[in-house]
Amino acid sequence: MSLHAYRAALFHTLDDPSVSPEAAVYHADGLLVVEDGQVTAFGPHDDLRATLPLDTPVTHFPGHLITPGFIDAHIHFPQTDVMAAWGARLLDWLENHTFPTEQAFVDRAHADSAAAFFLDQLLANGTTSALVFGSVHKTSVEALFEAALARNMRLIGGKVLMDRNAPEGLTDTIERGREDTEALIRAWHGRGRLGYAVTPRFAVTSSPGQLAMAGDIAAAHADILIHTHMSENTEEITRVAQLFPDAGDYLDVYARYGLVGSRSVFAHCVHSDDDALRRLAKAGASVAFCPSSNLMLGSGLFRLKRACACGVNTALASDVGAGASFSMLSMMGEAYKVGQLSGDALDPLHGFYLATLAGARALHIEDRVGNLEPGKEADFLVLDLAATPLLARRTAGVASLAETLFILSILGDDRVVAHTFLAGRLAHSRNGVSGLAQDTAWQPITSPC
The missing domain is CATH 2.30.40.10 (Urease, subunit C, domain 1)
Known part of the structure; x- marks a missing residue:
């Protein structure tokens, strides 16, 4: 004892x-x-x-x-090396910075080194749990989970699903994405303090067939999460509307494939209207508020009080590497500044809640942390x-x-x-x-x- x-x-x-x-x-x-x-x-x-x-x-x-301990509701471990990348909006930033950097994660030694550095940065900044994007490579998530298990972190992550509109070497297929995801769930979900999240990058880079496959896996594993992006940037929203012309809106794209539910976490939602936010609340889904990356990429100002008034659980996130710091203290400060610009000044007690218990609720680990x-x-x-x-x-x-x-x-x-x-x-x-x-x-x- x-x-x-x-x-x-x-x-x-x-x-x-x-x-x-x-x-x-x-x-x-x-x-x-x-x-x-x-x-x-x-x-x-x-x-x-x-x-x-x-x-x-x-x-x-x-x-x-x-x-x-702080809980980061949305972060990309392969993007550590593109922090502080200059001068781009979301789609250009992905093409010019993120995608070239993520190519290297096919190599396990590189992934191991990056995972160790990434997790040590989280701990140094007081983040004890996080919901983490890997890259499209199965090796990236294996490296992340192995490093987190060694540190005894309560961490949830997933392999990116991406089968179109991305460079060669960063796309999978529907079947390979299914096989890799299922294998990772079997090997790691529930091991130590680890959990898995089905992780389509966003609707632009997943075909309807891949989104349907992601929904099938989520339905077959009732205790895993669904983690993706939504309504971050106006150009992205336009592109999604072009790719899914029959969908009512961005949220409807995900809903059609069974990806909207109580275990879903949607990063950003900067441009989601009240109707979408209320539908998220009704489904029991959560939003990850990423103030630093929204400012860095010029995506817009998330209206925190509006989201809360619509009843949707909202948690704070760094969104490294578009986000400029691993520090959730810094994210609280950035969230305050975003609120000042939109007339919604953040109360500091609420800020600490967003970085702790609200994050635990989004990740469905509030019974433990x-x-x-x-x-x-x-x-x-x-x-x-x-x-x-x-x-x-x-x-x-x-x-x-x-x-x-x-x-x-x-x-x-x-x-x-x-x-x-x-x-x-x-x-x-x-x-x-x-x-x-x-x-x-x-x-x-x-x-x-």
Whole structure:
């Protein structure tokens, strides 16, 4: 049995605090108790300390805030090497940057190296779970899952399905896409903390037959996700209308092939109208809000409050590599700026919900992660409120939790993440593990990748 307690300020959400303010739970001097990788208690230090055995080790992090690990609802691991690519809209960006880069993932050694770097970047930025695009190559997803399994990450990913309107070497066929997807599901879904998502890139690059095949696989595996893009860019929407002239709108394209349901996650939806958003809500589908990439590619301003008013679950996402950072703190700041431009300023409590519990709900892992309720897996972060001189100056004397969170979202980055824990084990430490050396069980998870 492994029992350990962590003392710091604590914060998590039990629901959307923009709807239920009492769902934001904060303890200025709190205690998080972890046993065998699970949370057993979360509350005020003075109340909980007396309930623990006298020899329970307690690590104190003064000046720090413990939160759930961040959950990225949409990200591309093969696109790490095209981050900060200059000057293109979506379709041109795919052709000139993404597709050439993804060609290299046919090579397993390259995929292994990229996966190791990608996951280490997630952990360094406090992202403990993510919904991840691979490339069209089966090897890319095998590399990703193997690296995630070694780190004990709760991660969901999938091989891209793409059988048209892409370069040679980046397209599969309906049958090969089916065979590879089914093989990956058999080998990896449910192994460790891994899950699978059927992953057609978007309607432009999948034929009707391939979309139908994707829907068939999703119907045959009730516990996998469906992950794709929708209504990101006006040129893309026009192209989809040309390719599917009989469809009522972009969402109808996916609905015709059984790809719209409670386990569907649609990235972007920048230009989805109220009717489409309400249909998504009725189906129980989720939207991944990608503020950084929408700005980088000039795609438009997602109306978060409108989506929420339509009842659709919305989660935050980095969308690396069009997105400019792995940091979900930075994504909260970008989401705030997008809101300012559209008259929908993002409340910082809501921002943290979008990056934690809302993401867990989109990925259907909210029974395991997303907050730090007793019984959940102990994926958590220790955030340093004085990680930089400017942060130290700005957070000093701040009495409001909302103001502290807002400062972190605007001024914070990976330097704020002092420690990242996965299932109670230290997976990343900004300055090494010397401060935690008293417990020999706490060592960084190493990977063969």
